[in-house]
Amino acid sequence: MTDRLRVRLREDDGQIMLLSIFYGLIALALVLVVVSVSAIYLERKQLLALADAVAADAADAIDEGSYFHDGRPRDPALPLTDASVHQAAEDYLAAAPTGLVDFEALTIADPTGTPNGTTAEVTLSAVVRPPLVTWAISPWRDGFVVSVTASAEAEGAE
Numbered sequence: 001m002t003d004r005l006r007v008r009l010r011e012d013d014g015q016i017m018l019l020s021i022f023y024g025l026i027a028l029a030l031v032l033v034v035v036s037v038s039a040i041y042l043e044r045k046q047l048l049a050l051a052d053a054v055a056a057d058a059a060d061a062i063d064e065g066s067y068f069h070d071g072r073p074r075d076p077a078l079p080l081t082d083a084s085v086h087q088a089a090e091d092y093l094a095a096a097p098t099g100l101v102d103f104e105a106l107t108i109a110d111p112t113g114t115p116n117g118t119t120a121e122v123t124l125s126a127v128v129r130p131p132l133v134t135w136a137i138s139p140w141r142d143g144f145v146v147s148v149t150a151s152a153e154a155e156g157a158e
Helices: 002-011 015-058 082-095
Strands: 104-113 119-128 144-153
Touching: 015 082, 015 119, 015 144, 082 104, 082 119, 104 144
Parallel strands: none
Antiparallel strands: 104 119, 119 144
16 A cells, blocks of 8 residues: 555656646736736826826916907906817927826827816827736737826816
């Protein structure tokens, strides 16, 4: 009986090692995917912070033709137009430091403008690439298009 036990134990040699290597590789792949997804999420948050800043700046961009009449203000509310919000967003992004707008294919997307004349709504889009491309996310190695929308109300709005 002792000889049978020894023979049986020798047959199982190395199987635990293969199983350990297999589970180690699965754990490593999972960690790499989680790191890549976290990096994409953080870039999305940075893009949203930029959109918030652009919207806050665009909320002060009044349409002077609508606001002034004969050199005097027409209405106490600051009127915004789609064109004034879009132009303010373009001006802000052009004047911003390079590190702040360091996104691939950063664009001002629709619906950038004003839904009601007193709120500036800015939508930004950019391509975000995963930093670690593993076999699990290799179909998305060209990146994801991320869009965020932020809005800000004009200061003089009622």
